Amino acid sequence: MRPPTALSDLGISLVQWNALREIHRNPSASMHQLSELTFNSDQAFGTLTTRLLRSGLIDRQQGLGRVIVHTLTEKGKMLLQQGQARHHRVMEGHFAGLSDDERDLLGTLLNKLGGYLTTSHDHRLGLRPIDFGE
Template sequence: MRYAIEDVGLLIKRAQHRHHREIDASLATIGVSLVQWSALREIDRNPGASMHRLAELSFNSDQAFGTLMARLLRIGLIERLQGPGRVAHHRLTPNGTDLLRKGRRLVTKVLASSFASLDEEERDALGTLLAKLLA
C-alpha cells in the first residue's frame, strides 16, 4: 500500500496523540501528568543540563519549563543545586525518583499495548525508519 506523504505525517501525529492521551490518563493514577513525568525523566537522564536544554528535551518552551520546574520544586519532586556563578542544576528527590520509577512502569505498559500488533522485527524497522527520519 502506498501512502501520501501527508497521510504518513498524519498517522505519526495520530499515534503520538493516542500515546499522549493514554499515558497521561495512566500517569494521573499516581498523581502526575505526562508533562511533569517527562520533565522528571529528562532531569534524571541529563544531570547538569541547563534549563533551556531540559525544556527542549521535554518539548516545552523555556517559560513553560520554568513554571513547571517551580511546581516540581514546590511539591518536592526535584531540588535545585547551585553551580558556579548563577548556574543552577536540578536533581530528583527520593520522592521524584520513586514517581519516575512508578511512572516508567505505567508508560511502558501503555506503549507495549499500543505496539502489540507489531512483532519485534516490525518495531525495530519502525524505530530505524523514525531514527533515520529524525537524523
C-alpha cells in the same frame, strides 16, 4: 490505556513525568536545555520546575556560572520509576499491532532519525530506557 490516565493515580501528569525523566537523564543540563528536551518554552519549563519543587520532586542547586542544576529527590525518583513501568505498558499497547520484525524496523528507523534513541532491549518500541544506577 492512555498515558495521562496511566499516571493520574500517581498524582503526576505526563508533562511532569517527562520533565522528571529528562532531569534524570541530563543531570548537568541547564533549564534552557531541559526546556528544549521537554518541548517547552523556557518560561513554561520554569513554571513546571517551580511546581515540581513545591511538590518535593526535585531540588535546585547553583551550577557553574549562572546555570541552575536540577536533581530528583527520592520522592521524584520513586515517581519516575513507577511512571516508567506504566509508560512501557502504554507503549507496548500502542505497538501491539506490529509484528516483532515490524517493531525492529520501526526501532531502526527511529534510531536513524533520532540519533538519541538507543538499541537496548526496548529498541523495538523506540524507547530509551532510564538508568536508575542499580
